[in-house]
Amino acid sequence: xxxxxxxxxxxxxxxxxxxxxxxxxxxxxxxxxxxxxxxxxxxxxxxxxxxxxxxxxxxxxxxxxxxxxxxxxxxxxxxxxxxxxxxxxxxxxxxxxxxxxxxxxxxxxxxxxxxxxxxxxxxxxxxxxxxxxxxxxxxxxxxxxxxxxxxxxxxxxxxxxxxxxxxxxxxxxxxxxxxxxxxxxx
Amino acid sequence: xxxxxxxxxxxxxxxxxxxxxxxxxxxxxxxxxxxxxxxxxxxxxxxxxxxxxxxxxxxxxxxxxxxxxxxxxxxxxxxxxxxxxxxxxxxxxxxxxxxxxxxxxxxxxxxxxxxxxxxxxxxxxxxxxxxxxxxxxxxxxxxxxxxxxxxxxxxxxxxxxxxxxxxxxxxxxxxxxxxxxxxxxxxxxxxxxxxxxxxxxxxxxxxxxxxxxxxxxxxxxxxxxxxxxxxxxxxxxxxxxxxxxxxxxxxxxxxxxxxxxxxxxxxxxxxxxxxxxxxxxxxxxxxxxxxxxxxxxxxxxxxxxxxxxxxxxxxxxxxxxxxxxxxxxxxxxxxxxxxxxxxxxxxxxxxxxxxxxxxxxxxxxxxxxxxxxxxxxxxxxxxxxxxxxxxxxxxxxxxxxxxxxxxxxxxxxxxxxxxxxxxxxxxxxxxx
Numbered sequence: 001x002x003x004x005x006x007x008x009x010x011x012x013x014x015x016x017x018x019x020x021x022x023x024x025x026x027x028x029x030x031x032x033x034x035x036x037x038x039x040x041x042x043x044x045x046x047x048x049x050x051x052x053x054x055x056x057x058x059x060x061x062x063x064x065x066x067x068x069x070x071x072x073x074x075x076x077x078x079x080x081x082x083x084x085x086x087x088x089x090x091x092x093x094x095x096x097x098x099x100x101x102x103x104x105x106x107x108x109x110x111x112x113x114x115x116x117x118x119x120x121x122x123x124x125x126x127x128x129x130x131x132x133x134x135x136x137x138x139x140x141x142x143x144x145x146x147x148x149x150x151x152x153x154x155x156x157x158x159x160x161x162x163x164x165x166x167x168x169x170x171x172x173x174x175x176x177x178x179x180x181x182x183x184x185x186x
Numbered sequence: 187x188x189x190x191x192x193x194x195x196x197x198x199x200x201x202x203x204x205x206x207x208x209x210x211x212x213x214x215x216x217x218x219x220x221x222x223x224x225x226x227x228x229x230x231x232x233x234x235x236x237x238x239x240x241x242x243x244x245x246x247x248x249x250x251x252x253x254x255x256x257x258x259x260x261x262x263x264x265x266x267x268x269x270x271x272x273x274x275x276x277x278x279x280x281x282x283x284x285x286x287x288x289x290x291x292x293x294x295x296x297x298x299x300x301x302x303x304x305x306x307x308x309x310x311x312x313x314x315x316x317x318x319x320x321x322x323x324x325x326x327x328x329x330x331x332x333x334x335x336x337x338x339x340x341x342x343x344x345x346x347x348x349x350x351x352x353x354x355x356x357x358x359x360x361x362x363x364x365x366x367x368x369x370x371x372x373x374x375x376x377x378x379x380x381x382x383x384x385x386x387x388x389x390x391x392x393x394x395x396x397x398x399x400x401x402x403x404x405x406x407x408x409x410x411x412x413x414x415x416x417x418x419x420x421x422x423x424x425x426x427x428x429x430x431x432x433x434x435x436x437x438x439x440x441x442x443x444x445x446x447x448x449x450x451x452x453x454x455x456x457x458x459x460x461x462x463x464x465x466x467x468x469x470x471x472x473x474x475x476x477x478x479x480x481x482x483x484x485x486x487x488x489x490x491x492x493x494x495x496x497x498x499x500x501x502x503x504x505x506x507x508x509x510x511x512x513x514x515x516x517x518x519x520x521x522x523x524x525x526x527x528x529x530x531x532x533x534x535x536x537x538x539x540x541x542x543x544x545x546x547x548x549x550x551x552x553x554x555x556x557x558x559x560x561x562x563x564x565x566x567x568x569x570x571x572x573x574x575x576x577x578x579x580x581x582x583x584x585x586x587x588x589x590x591x592x593x594x595x596x597x598x599x600x601x602x603x604x605x606x607x608x609x610x611x612x613x614x615x616x617x618x
Contacts, residue, residue, distance in 0.1 A: 123522060123538065125392055125567065126450065131478065133433060162390070
């Protein structure tokens with residue numbers, strides 16, 4: 001009798017413990033998808049789009065509908081900037097990605113983001129944490145030029161600890177040297 | 187039905203526990219043990235009511251000595267006799283087998299669960315007794331007693347202290363597909379036995395560093411989704427957050443007196459080296475530079491700090507006085523030298539060295555400035571000296587799962603420490 005609650009607890013926990021549930025692992029779209037299509041589109045779109053095109057607001061300033069950064073048709077869904085090895089310079093093809101987010105944030109000062117810096121696995125872990133943060137700060141600096149406030153930006157660098165792709169090859173390393181612009185989950 | 191599910195669920199619990207807490211490192215020697223001093227370790231005698239001693243002391247001692255690369259041990263089946271008392275030793279038997287040293291001993295149960303281990307070490311050619319000790323222990327301490335015997339033998343025969351009764355800290359990562367990985371900071375005996383989990387998190391844990399007295403570990407944890415430096419006392423499990431500034435809180439390194447921790451902070455906008463006074467909790471900025479400065483390591487005399495900086499364009503090691511001033515560049519060979527750690531005698535630095543894309547463990551001789559590369563991997567990192575300076579433990583990430591390896595400080599002996607079903611990284615060897 002007294003075993004029954006334990007049984008229910010264990011029954012519901014057991015799939016987790018067996019590791020047999022399948023969850024989507026974090027889904028990174030590669031730089032190729034981005035630089036080829038999305039980033040190119042943004043370059044064309046950001047110049048003549050207004051903030052309200054990106055992010056419809058009601059009269060109260062509250063958010064309507066789903067978050068625009070989760071809408072795959074919205075340029076704000078493109079949230080990753082990729083870097084060269086041991087470099088903190090934002091490659092020119094990603095400048096429009098940062099500009100899109102910066103303009104959005106500048107006109108929505110109530111929204112803040114976390115810039116997550118990452119590095120590939122080569123080299124030491126602590127140096128890679130420093131490198132990831134330098135990358136995040138490079139993105140932040142560009143955002144601030146567009147009027148984003150310091151209070152809207154937080155950094156965290158994980159270095160090589162959270163790779164987007166596992167694998168010890170150039171392709172994986174390229175996908176892992178990145179800054180992710182993370183919007184709050186509501 | 188209910189019973190069956192409970193049984194299944196309990197099995198799951200057991201499996202989860204075994205895959206995290208009880209997984210043990212096993213050591214494989216991968217090369218370079220030939221040419222060691224020949225030593226015979228005879229199975230120890232046993233005086234007690236049970237059929238045999240709870241722990242096979244001789245086999246632990248033999249494994250320790252073999253692993254050091256300084257000794258060649260003879261298999262039990264090749265022994266012509268198996269004496270357990272000095273009066274039964276016939277040195278001619280051991281000379282015939284070309285053994286230079288001989289170890290015999292007995293385990294005596296002196297009370298319920300209490301044992302006295304007596305052993306003798308002989309020089310076979312001179313017929314001299316080099317050591318004769320009795321160690322008392324509880325059953326749970328018998329493995330440790332064996333390691334202490336190994337330490338005594340190692341020191342008598344090499345003139346250097348042994349490091350067999352030390353411990354290693356490391357981060358074990360278990361990941362199952364579709365799940366967040368679990369990071370566990372663990373401490374085990376130097377031979378991989380008795381693993382104990384110090385802290386676990388679903389966010390990264392890294393950079394464990396032993397306090398000079400071996401009682402505490404400093405480490406970096408991202409458990410709050412940002413980095414913080416913790417100091418944890420091993421005996422009690424009590425822990426304290428000692429640094430949680432905006433930005434990076436990383437790379438903790440203890441001062442030789444254990445009163446200060448050098449660490450990396452980026453609270454002023456850029457990663458720099460700071461010194462944290464553990465008593466007053468005041469932090470003092472040591473380096474001031476627009477480049478990355480990180481990975482401090484403290485010199486033996488406590489007067490200088492060596493760190494990694496990319497101020498010259500690529501990461502290289504620099505040295506600075508703990509009082510500040512001008513930093514002096516130490517490494518010039520190769521395009522990447524980082525993560526330096528001082529050898530216990532302070533004359534060398536182990537570091538991660540890369541030239542044309544292969545990241546390997548190297549040793550920099552601080553007297554001559556000469557750099558020798560000790561490993562052949564492509565993703566070797568996190569070197570840590572054994573407290574007697576004989577070996578360097580490091581992580582190699584070449585394989586699908588990162589594992590630990592060890593190399594003798596002369597680059598001759600190589601071994602691998604394997605954790606079944608998991609990844610191991612960030613090794614740190616305890617002080618003596």
